Amino acid sequence: MTDEKKPGLSLPMRRGIACAGIMVFLFFYVWVVASLGQLIRGGPITALIFYALAGTLWGLPLIPLIAWSERYQWKKKK
Template sequence: MGLRTRRAVASLGIMIFLIGYIWVAIAVGGLIPDHPLALLTYYALAGTLWGLPLFPLLSWAEGKPFFKRR
């Protein structure tokens, strides 16, 4: 698979992932107690941790192995 194709597939995968992630984050956010510190903590974590699951996908899109085998 060529680099352009990998990047296109990765872009589509990122969009699908983000739509699902946002939907789940909003649903779970509705279950958080209505305390400002609890909401701030939850949305701060949810707003920053979304990128972690995308590292392997982005690495694959660039043609570099994410996990190096020894």
């Protein structure tokens, strides 16, 4: 019995999966933000604050996905 680990996903594969995940997330995120933006009552300042927050906070849920996509173990040369 050897203690060899099965090879995981390669770096390009992880990046491709992460890219697809980001695109799907952004599609739904923009759809939800635009839908909620239509419901805002309170004037242009309220809308500005809402869209400013929505436009800057979209990246927070993606941090774990991006971290996963870059967590790759390079093969050591023997």
